[in-house]
Amino acid sequence: MEALAEQTKPNVDAGWGAPWWQTAVLYQIYPRSFQDSNGDGIGDLRGILQRLPHLVSLGVDALWLSPIYPSPMADFGYDISDYTGVDPIFGTMEDFDALLEAAHSHGIKVLLDLVPNHTSDRHPWFEESRTSRTNPKRDWYIWHDPAPDGGPPTNWLSEFGGSAWEFDPATGQYYYHAFLNAQPDLNWRNPAVRAAVYDVMRFWLRRGVDGFRVDVIWHLIKDDQFRDNPGNPEWHPGRPPVESVVPIFTADRPEVHHVIAEMRRVIEEFDERVLIGEIYLPIERLVTYYGADLSGAHLPFNFALLNAPWNARRIAQLVDEYENALPSGGWPNWVLGNHDRPRVASRVGRDQVRIAAMLLLTLRGTPTLYYGEEIGMADVAIPPDRVRDPFEKNVPGIGVGRDGCRTPMQWEEGPTAGFSSAEPWLPLAADSTVENVANQTGDPGSLLNLYRRLIAVRRTRPALSRGSYEPVAASGDLIVYVRSLDNDRVMVVLNLGPEPVTLTVRGAVSNGPILVSSFGDRDGEEVTDEVYLRGHEGAVIGLDPKS
Ligand code: GLC
Secondary structure (H helix, E strand, O other): OOOOOOOOOOOOOOOOOOOHHHHOOEEEEOHHHOOOOOOOOOOOHHHHHHOHHHHHHHOOOEEEEOOOOOOOOOOOOOOOOOOOOOOOOOOOHHHHHHHHHHHHHOOOEEEEEEOOOEOOOOOHHHHHHOOOOOOOOHHHEOEEOOOOOOOOOOOOEOOOOOEOEEEEOOOOEEEEOOOOOOOOEEOOOOHHHHHHHHHHHHHHHHHOOOEEEEOOHHHOOOOOOOOOOOEOOOOOEOEOHHHHEOOOOOOOOOOHHHHHHHHHHHHHOOOOOEEEEOOOOOHHHHHHHHOHHHOOOOEEOOOHHHHOOOOHHHHHHHHHHHHHHOOOOOOOEEEOOOOOOOOHHHHHOHHHHHHHHHHHHHOOOEEEEEOOHHHOOOOOOOOHHHOOOHHHHHOOOOOOOOHHHOOOOOOOOOOOOOOOOOOOOOOOOHHHHOOOHHHHHOOOOOHHHHHHHHHHHHHHOHHHHHOEEEEEOOOOOEEEEEEEEOOEEEEEEEEOOOOOEEEEOEOOEOOEEEEEEOOOOOOOOEEOOEEEEOOOOEEEEEEOOOO
C-alpha cells in the first residue's frame, strides 16, 4: 500500500471566500466494491480507511459513501432497515467514527447517502404500518384501496419493473413502491415522517458528517389525487417498462420544493454542511431544484454528461444550455459516472477517457468522480449466473443491469487485484492485472497521474476553481473555452476526434505554458497564437495576463 503523500492539504476555501463544496472535488465510493478488510469478498469501512492514502494522493476533498446502514440488501443498501446504524457487512459505528476522524485529519470531508423516499419493508416503521389500518404509523407510508376491479389503484409503475403497487392481504390495501416491493415509499406529506427523517439527518450531522447526497430527491412527493400517469408514445419494447408512462404524477411535483427547503433548513442548523440532490430531469427542470432564492439543494446533481452523445458540438451546446439555465448564484456541478450508469470509459471509449477527465475537471463547478474512473475502469460483462442487481433480475436482457459498473476497485496485480483475500462479490475486470492503481502510479503518463495533475492545477489556479466560463467558437471535434478570474486566465482545448488539429484563436490567446497535457508529455511547453493537438489530445493552457 502506498505511503501517505507528504503534501499538506491547503484549506479548501483557500481564502477565496467560497463555501468548501464549491471548490471541492467530490469522490463517490460504492462501499461494497472499494476495499474488503475482513475477507468476506465485500468492501467495508475499514477497507476505505486503509485506502485513504490513495484518496489523499489523488487530491480529492470529499467522499460520498453509498449507503452503509443496516439493510436486507435487496437493493444493496438503498433499502434501509435502520437509518442510524451501520450494517455489519460494512463494520460498526466505531469503524465509521474512525473513518470520519481519519478523513477529517487529512482535510477530507465525508458525505453520507440519505435515502428518505423509501425504507426497507423490514424497517420497524413499515412493519408497524402494515399491521392494521388504524396503526399510528399507517399514514407513514402510501396506502390505498384497490381500484373498483380489485386491481392496483393507479397505473403507476415501478422503476424496477411491474406495477408500483403491492397488495397487502392482511389489511386489504395496496402500498406504493417506486422501486422494489421491498422498498415501500414513505409518505412525505405526513409531517411526522418529515420530522423523523430530519432527526436522522441531525443524528449524523452531530456525529460530524459534512452533508448528504439525497437519493431520488425529485420523487419525494406524489400526486395526492392519485391520477394516472399519461402514456408515453415514444416508448418501445427494449426500453425499460417504467418509461411506457410519463411520470408527471409520481415525480417532480411542485410541492417537493417545500420539503427540500425544509431539509435545507436542517442542514443550515450546522456550519458548512452540504445538501446534494440526485435528480434525473431535463436541464430546465433540474435547475428548479436550487429552489426559490436558492432555498433548495446546494447542488442538484447535473447528469447531463451521462447520456450525452460524445460529440464536441453537442457537448459544447449542452454546457452552454446548462450555464444559461442556472439561477443567479446557483453553483454548477458535473458528473461523468455513478453506481447506476455505464462507466464513462465504456461510453466514450478508452481513447477519450483523458478528454472526459479534462472536461470534468476544468468546467465551471464542482466535479464528482466515481471510484475507478481515475484509472479508467470500464464496465465488466457479468455472466448470467453472477448477476446481483435486482433491476437486471426483474427486467432482464435489455441492458439495464448495474453490476457492470460496480465491480471491485483495481488496486494492484493479483487474483483479486488487492481488493480482498476472498472471491469478490462481483467479478473483476479482466484487465485488472494491468489497469490498476499500483501500475498507474508508477507511470508518469498514466490516466491516474493525469487526474492527479488536473486536480492539483484546479487547486492552484483560481480561474479553474472559481472563474467564469467563456466558450470560444470552435468547429468539428474541438471544444474550447476560457476560464478566468481577475488576472488569472486558463484556456482549455479538447480534441474529441482521432485527427490532429491546429487551432488558431487570435485575440483569445496570448502566450502561455501548457499546464496539463492529456498525454503528460507536453507540460510546460509554451503556446503562442496556435495550439497543435494530436488526435484525442487535450491541453490546459495558462494564459499570460492580458497586457
Ligand atoms: C437511486 C440510487 C439507486 C437505487 C434507487 C432506489 O437512484 O442511486 O442505486 O436503486 O435510488 O433507492
